[in-house]
Structures are given as C-alpha cells and as structure tokens.
Amino acid sequence: MITDIKIEGFRNYDQERVFLKEGINIFLGRNGQGKTNLLEAVYVLGMLSSFRKTETESLIREGESSFSIEGFFSDDEATTLLVEKGPRGWKKIEADGCECAKKSDYIGRVKMVVFSPDEMELIQGSPEIRRRYLDRTYFHVTRSHLKNLKLYKRILTQRNLLLKRRLFKTPELDVWSERLAEAGAKIIDGRYELVDILNRKLAIEQPFTGTDRISMSYLEKGKSAIKKGETKERLLDKLFRLRDEEIARKMTLVGPHRDDVEITINDEKAKAFSSRGEMRSILLALKAAEVEIYRNVSSVRPLVMLDDVASELDIDRRRSLLEYLRLKGEQVLITTTEAENLPLVDAEKKNIFRVEKGKILH
Numbered sequence: 222m223i224t225d226i227k228i229e230g231f232r233n234y235d236q237e238r239v240f241l242k243e244g245i246n247i248f249l250g251r252n253g254q255g256k257t258n259l260l261e262a263v264y265v266l267g268m269l270s271s272f273r274k275t276e277t278e279s280l281i282r283e284g285e286s287s288f289s290i291e292g293f294f295s296d297d298e299a300t301t302l303l304v305e306k307g308p309r310g311w312k313k314i315e316a317d318g319c320e321c322a323k324k325s326d327y328i329g330r331v332k333m334v335v336f337s338p339d340e341m342e343l344i345q346g347s348p349e350i351r352r353r354y355l356d357r358t359y360f361h362v363t364r365s366h367l368k369n370l371k372l373y374k375r376i377l378t379q380r381n382l383l384l385k386r387r388l389f390k391t392p393e394l395d396v397w398s399e400r401l402a403e404a405g406a407k408i409i410d411g412r413y414e415l416v417d418i419l420n421r422k423l424a425i426e427q428p429f430t431g432t433d434r435i436s437m438s439y440l441e442k443g444k445s446a447i448k449k450g451e452t453k454e455r456l457l458d459k460l461f462r463l464r465d466e467e468i469a470r471k472m473t474l475v476g477p478h479r480d481d482v483e484i485t486i487n488d489e490k491a492k493a494f495s496s497r498g499e500m501r502s503i504l505l506a507l508k509a510a511e512v513e514i515y516r517n518v519s520s521v522r523p524l525v526m527l528d529d530v531a532s533e534l535d536i537d538r539r540r541s542l543l544e545y546l547r548l549k550g551e552q553v554l555i556t557t558t559e560a561e562n563l564p565l566v567d568a569e570k571k572n573i574f575r576v577e578k579g580k581i582l583h
Contacts, residue, residue: 222552223263223331223524226292230285231265232258233579240583245543245553245569249560250576256556259576260335260526263554266290266302267331267524268357269314269324273339278308287312296521298330325367329360332515332523336508338533343507344491344500348481352412355439355482358511359415362518366411373404377473385471394464401476402457408477409452413439416482422510428541429505433486440481501534505542512549527555531562540564 225240233255248256257273261280264272271277281288287307294300298316305313314321321327342350359366380397383389416439423435459475460467467474484491484503491503508525515523525546530539543564546553557563560573575582 222295222297222522224293224295226263226266226290228259228262228288228290230282230288231262231280231290232282234258234262234282235579237579237581239574239581241552241554242572243552244550245546245555245565245572247560247563247565247569247573248554248556248576248581249558249573250556251558254576255579255581256576257337257528258579259581260337260528260554260556262290263292263524263526264333264335266292266304267333268328268360269304269311272335272337277306281306281308289313292331294331297332298519298521302327302330323368325364325371328367329364332361332519332521333526334508334511334515334523335526335528336504336530336533337526337528340504341497341500341533344484344503348479351482351484352477352480355412355415356408358419358514359411361515361523362415362418363411366408369404369407369411373401373408373477376401376404377476377478380473381471384467384473387468387471391464394468395461398457398460398464401473402453402460405456405476406453409439409456409480412477412480418514419507419510422513423506425513427506427509428545429502429509429538433499433502434488435484435486435491435503435506438483438485440483441475441479498535501538505534505538509545512551516549522549522551525551525553527553529556529558531557531559536564 222243223241225238227238228234229236239259248259250256261271261273265277265280269277271280287305289303289305291301291303294302301317303313303315304311314324314327316327316330343354356366356370376397380394380401383394383397416437420436423437456476463474486499486503491500512523512525515521530542534542539562555563560570
C-alpha cells in the first residue's frame, strides 16, 4: 500500500504531500480541481506512463521545467519510489534510493488497477488499446514481457525500414523475418497466457456480472483465434507467404503489433452488442480479475484507483464494487464530485480529502 506521496510541478500541483490511509480514501471536489491528476501522479510513479490519453511531457505544470513524484510504500517490492522528468526525458527513476538503468527494472514494483471513464474504450476502441491493456497487465505477471516487447519493436522498426527503402536482397529480409518471428512469438505466447489466466478468473462468479458469461479470445489480425504452440513457426510461415504483399505495401503485415482481443458476453461480441451497462459490468469483472491475478502472482494487495466511478456506475454497481474491495482488504483511491454518490460506511467518511485548485485538504 502507499502511505504518502509528494508531488511537485505535476499538472496543476505546485507542491503537495498527502498521507494516505488503509482501505478506502476519497478525493472530493468539483471537476477540474485536480482529483484525477492525483491518481494519474500515483500511476505515473508506478508505471512511468499515464492511464489517460496524454504524453508524459505534457504533465509538467505550466511554467515549470520538470515534475517530480515521490511515494512511500509498504508491502510492495520497494519502500520508496522517486521519478523526475523534464521536457527532454526522465531525469531520475529510483527505487529505494538506487537508480534504475532500465525501465523494466522499475515498472511493476507496485501493482496497480485503474478504473476510469477512458477504460470504456477497452471494449469500444481500437485494437491498439486492447493490445496495450494486455501488455500493461502482463508486465505485472512477468517483467520480462516489457523487455521482450521492446526487442520486438526494435526489430519491427528495422524490418519496416528495409521494406520502405527496398534496398535489400531477399535473404536479408528473411533474416529479419526470422528475428521478428522469434521475438514476436514471445509476445504472443505471453498474451495468450494472460488471456487464459483472465478467462479462469472471469469464470468465477462475481457480484458485477450476475449470470452473464464473460470471456476473451486472442485474435490474429482480428480474424482467427490463435492457438498456443509452435507460434514462431506459424508466424514465420505467414511472413514468408506475405513477403510480396509486404514489399509492395512497404510494411510488416502480421505479428503481435497487428493482433486484437475479442471480448464476449454470453457468446456475443461485447463491442457490437453490449449495452453501456453491460460494458461497465465487463470492465468491473476485468478489474476484479486483475486484482486476483496480482494477489496470486505476488501475494501483494494491488493499489486500486477508481476515477469518477459514480458517473460510470449505477448505485447498485457502486455498492457491489466497494463491498468487494472491502472484502478483499484493498487500498482504494477514489475520486468523486459528491460524497453522497458513494455508499460509504462511517469509518470511511473520515478518509475524505478535499481537492481544490491543486491543493489537497484533509
């Protein structure tokens, strides 16, 4: 859990420090005061990226040259995390006072689960959003996934450069195809493993879905389900078969960068047939599955962040969600415009922080 966090020069925060409690912490305030910015700062501290649609360079407070975020934790893989970033990149990435030379050595030390209005795009948005969701979640299962993903992207960039310039002989392209298939197979198999884990968790009865059945399938180019095993050979065969078309179009047409995930509810495609209420239930079920995965993998309770949950969930779903999180004993950071929107118990009402113009008051 996170015990306190210090923020400087981030979004609309000048200098703030907030001490957090176990259980449910509520951040109350009008829109535009900085509630979501606080959750975002916590997420950036743990993941070096935002859960919102933004670049980290834009997170620097207007008039400042950099931002810094420092957090103190218990029951995690680090007791202190510190990051600082300027317009040219990261100045500091430290865990327990030690500089992390690689992002992969840093990301994933603190397990985080986020529910925000933007998460609805996981169902309705582009395949890239769903691929990013799988990768972000799998980072917490095995840190090697980040290293594998970075290697794949480097090889893909080089292969695409060859295709664009057409300054190669076929054997040279075949060498890069071999490398791409080897690196891509690790990504695909990792995503397949995560989908399998998520499906097992989704099959367990949850308070958010009732009798609805939710499942996921990993899809190759959105057409056919991928089966585990011999992934490298299958991918390499497709690269060879599409060689002429790739040369003509000057791009790599198959691989994990082109794949998708299909989410179904009661055997119907969620993207096409689900109501907004059903989509919310699907997201809650996925978030509950993430909580269970992180607890099982690391025996550490994840930090749960709920942004503007009252605007996305009806009162019954809000009640079910909070009861579930209380039962699991999770630490929760939740934003709201009205405390009455949340079915809080008396003890939780003492954990309300007011957020006004980048200031956090308790």
